[in-house]
Amino acid sequence: xxxxxxxxxxxxxxxxxxxxxxxxxxxxxxxxxxxxxxxxxxxxxxxxxxxxxxxxxxxxxxxxxxxxxxxxxxxxxxxxxxxxxxxxxxxxxxxxxxxxxxxxxxxxxxxxxxxxxxxxxxxxxxxxxxxxxxxxxxxxxxxxxxxxxxxxxxxxxxxxxxxxxxxxxxxxxxxxxxxxxxxxxxxxxxxxxxxxxxxxxxxxxxxxxxxxxxxxxxxxxxxxxxxxxxxxxxxxxxxxxxxxxxxxxxxxxxxxxxxxxxxxxxxxxxxxxxxxxxxxxxxxxxxxxx
Amino acid sequence: xxxxxxxxxxxxxxxxxxxxxxxxxxxxxxxxxxxxxxxxxxxxxxxxxxxxxxxxxxxxxxxxxxxxxxxxxxxxxxxxxxxxxxxxxxxxxxxxxxxxxxxxxxxxxxxxxxxxxxxxxxxxxxxxxxxxxxxxxxxxxxxxxxxxxxxxxxxxxxxxxxxxxxx
Numbered sequence: 001x002x003x004x005x006x007x008x009x010x011x012x013x014x015x016x017x018x019x020x021x022x023x024x025x026x027x028x029x030x031x032x033x034x035x036x037x038x039x040x041x042x043x044x045x046x047x048x049x050x051x052x053x054x055x056x057x058x059x060x061x062x063x064x065x066x067x068x069x070x071x072x073x074x075x076x077x078x079x080x081x082x083x084x085x086x087x088x089x090x091x092x093x094x095x096x097x098x099x100x101x102x103x104x105x106x107x108x109x110x111x112x113x114x115x116x117x118x119x120x121x122x123x124x125x126x127x128x129x130x131x132x133x134x135x136x137x138x139x140x141x142x143x144x145x146x147x148x149x150x151x152x153x154x155x156x157x158x159x160x161x162x163x164x165x166x167x168x169x170x171x172x173x174x175x176x177x178x179x180x181x182x183x184x185x186x187x188x189x190x191x192x193x194x195x196x197x198x199x200x201x202x203x204x205x206x207x208x209x210x211x212x213x214x215x216x217x218x219x220x221x222x223x224x225x226x227x228x229x230x231x232x233x234x235x236x237x238x239x240x241x242x243x244x245x246x247x248x249x250x251x252x253x254x255x256x257x258x259x260x261x262x263x264x265x266x267x268x269x270x271x272x273x274x275x276x277x278x279x280x281x282x283x284x285x286x287x288x289x290x
Numbered sequence: 291x292x293x294x295x296x297x298x299x300x301x302x303x304x305x306x307x308x309x310x311x312x313x314x315x316x317x318x319x320x321x322x323x324x325x326x327x328x329x330x331x332x333x334x335x336x337x338x339x340x341x342x343x344x345x346x347x348x349x350x351x352x353x354x355x356x357x358x359x360x361x362x363x364x365x366x367x368x369x370x371x372x373x374x375x376x377x378x379x380x381x382x383x384x385x386x387x388x389x390x391x392x393x394x395x396x397x398x399x400x401x402x403x404x405x406x407x408x409x410x411x412x413x414x415x416x417x418x419x420x421x422x423x424x425x426x427x428x429x430x431x432x433x434x435x436x437x438x439x440x441x442x443x444x445x446x447x448x449x450x451x452x453x454x455x456x457x
Binding site for chain 1: 291293309310311313316332333334335337340346347348349352353354356357359400403404418419421422423
């Protein structure tokens with residue numbers, strides 16, 4: 001399979017890339033890791049006339065802690081997230097999620113920015129970013145703007161990114177001690193999209209009360225979903241089997257999975273409940289060891 | 291519109307004019323005639339087209355040739371040096387790590403990076419490490435044995451038994 005012909009641009013600076021995106025408008029697509037876009041181009045589902053390759057722009061790939069935030073460059077590869085000691089220490093969820101994204105070769109190319117900007121509810125980072133309360137930094141001709149993750153996903157392959165904007169950074173607040181995070185997805189085989197996936201971050205105070213909880217769901221809704229009622233079921237009280245069961249039930253009720261080869265709607269709802277329970281336990285366990 | 295690119299392939303520098311839509315695997319196989327890199331699924335699932343780009347294993351069916359501009363590529367053809375098999379090649383040979391051989395170049399290129407990053411991997415790390423490479427013949431056990439064998443050889447340790455294991 002060969003993509004339709006296109007013009008290839010490989011700008012060396014962000015300014016140049018943004019200029020090209022403005023110049024070519026709807027005809028242009030941004031090439032980051034390319035492991036969603038190039039397969040779509042080979043199948044001719046995507047037929048951009050211009051590809052703006054951002055891989056040669058310096059300054060878009062980093063993992064740094066700064067001013068109480070973990071800043072991750074949009075072009076940071078999955079394999080870099082997977083092996084980052086800085087991330088593993090504060091956000092063990094990154095080790096969970098990256099291991100389940102595609103396979104090692106794909107992770108050597110795929111980027112976190114591309115995973116989010118693709119706007120696919122089946123991708124794994126969106127749920128993780130919801131759980132971690134991330135902020136997306138988009139850079140365009142007018143400069144940079146911050147987009148809270150809750151305002152980022154619009155619909156199928158659709159995000160808050162505007163024309164000529166590039167997802168340059170993700171910022172995640174560093175949580176207080178007593179915080180743990182975990183992600184798991186049920187997949188039929190390596191490289192599959194999730195039958196269901198659940199990301200949890202939880203903060204438990206010294207008094208045993210849950211101070212904060214973030215729960216994101218993968219591939220069980222048209223858009224990546226924050227399980228709001230589940231979070232509320234946990235916050236402000238001690239973590240008990242009862243509150244965990246409540247959170248699991250709410251998530252399974254509030255998602256909207258569609259039946260496909262991976263399972264029926266009921267099955268997926270049931271799996272959401274199971275995974276919410278397990279991930280809350282895992283995150284709480286990690287919180288107590290932190 | 292053709293683009294001029296310069297790539298180093300197995301230590302040799304090539305300057306080529308390519309169409310932007312030319313896939314890297316097609317450049318390797320059809321322009322440079324290095325047919326050891328295979329095309330299996332053509333959808334980045336099977337790993338038969340795995341090569342190293344700047345030391346990192348990638349699926350060359352899902353990278354454009356123009357993206358390799360300025361990069362250094364290694365394919366299966368450069369793994370043996372002066373006819374001497376690499377530790378991994380020897381491991382696959384000694385442990386019957388292949389039947390039909392179609393997946394083998396990709397397996398070896400992937401395992402090359404795996405052992406470079408983790409010289410003494412556990413069996414589980416090997417199985418996860420080659421999870422992007424499909425073999426439809428061996429059931430993977432002998433491939434895992436081959437990688438364990440190569441790791442031991444590269445570390446200069448005693449080589450594990452190559453006798454078949456009956457479970």
